[in-house]
Amino acid sequence: MNGRRGSYFYFVLARQYGGVPLVTQTQSYDITNALPRESSDSIFSFIISECDAIKDSIIADYSDLGAMDMGANETGRADRLAVLALKARAALYWASPLFNPDDDATRWYNAALYTKQLIDECTERGKRLADDYESLWATDNYSNANIMCEIIFGRRVYGSGSEGVSSTFESYNYPVGIEGGNGGNCPTQTLVDAYEFVSGDSAGLRPKDLADYDPDKPYYDDRDPRFYVTVAKNGDENWPSSNTTPLQTYYGGINAEPLTGGTPTGYYVKKLCHSAIDLSSNSSYEADNHTWVTFRLGEFYLNYAEAVFKYLGSPYATDGELTMSAADALDKTRLRAGLKSLSEVRPGMTNDEFWDVYKTERMVELAFEGHRFWDVRRWREASEYFTSIDEMKLTLNADGTVTGNRTSVSRQWNDRMYLFPIPQTERMKNPNLSQNPGW
16 A cells, blocks of 8 residues: 555554554565554554645645636545645544553644644635535535535545436435335434533533433423434424425334334434435435535534643643634534534533533534544543443323433443454464454
8 A cells, every 4th residue: 555645544544453564665465464563653653744745745726727617625636635634633543542541742732733734724725614514415515615615525425326326325324114214323312412402591501411300301492403403303394305294203103113123212313314315216316416524624623622622731721832722612613503602601611521511512513424433432431432322212192292211221342442353364364463452
């Protein structure tokens, strides 16, 4: 694998396995299959150095090419901002407890600095957070300037049809009970509980923070707007758009257990689905274009908040280089979502309080974008978050009301799962590949 083209893939390998063999030049298979694993430090250092090596030579602005009417923010092609984004994300992972057991403060500093450099360059290029969170996954997110302004790099994946469009994701994730729907990813009650209330005395609070909290009561009103475009819940109308019957996710409902594939949690996923796609056999709108976002500015405001908080030791601290506080960075995605600023709803937070708010905001903002699985691992907090999930079992009563019953479901966790096992097939090819601890 060529190093400069493979830096992203080395990042994927490192976050999953830790250290891996490092190949930086073309060589025979017998040499490659005898290489030992490098340390994770070596791999992350390599990724960052490779990004530094090409950041000044890769195309910065595709509109300079004068071809095919490309705009500056050509989101389907890697440019300088994509390289800086990979560098910043890799630095954050390298600074995290899984790969930084000694809590080297220099790594947190670098992660904050590299992320700020990316944000500053994005600002210089005219990039900003999109006004509408939901639009980030719209069919025109690769061409609409009001959406592209946030996307740094997106991967365009098309189906095998002659028109280059797909409905695979919708088929997997539309609710059971809708023609063509298979249930797919089902958001947990744990995720639903993470969305804050928006207004009144409850603004900034989550259900568990309420004085009269009832764990079996579904709290669906006055929630963070991101909830309503991420999670499909009982009673939702026109989801997907062609569905004329409100969703029934209570037991025995049209879209629920005991149907095969019926949601076990009480919810289905909306985010990333294009609801206009109609999977029914007589539909003429059965597929659409998809662009999956790899890097977007919203993530990096959160990454910066984490790194600068860990480095400076306070949600409110700044210094001569890191001029935006962690709390101010966290407000970026909150305010875009329509929430109140942290200074309004949670003034004077302790470090522990901020860390809790940060992790919740990250969970909500980046839901289903492929981060949570790795975030909890790199934080080494799996024993807190990966040993159980909550589901909401709904029941339709004789009077037409629906009541809930929260159920906690145990999940298996062993600390060896922080890193994946090296596949035995690879170890059979290369006897010098050591195994990860516990496997």
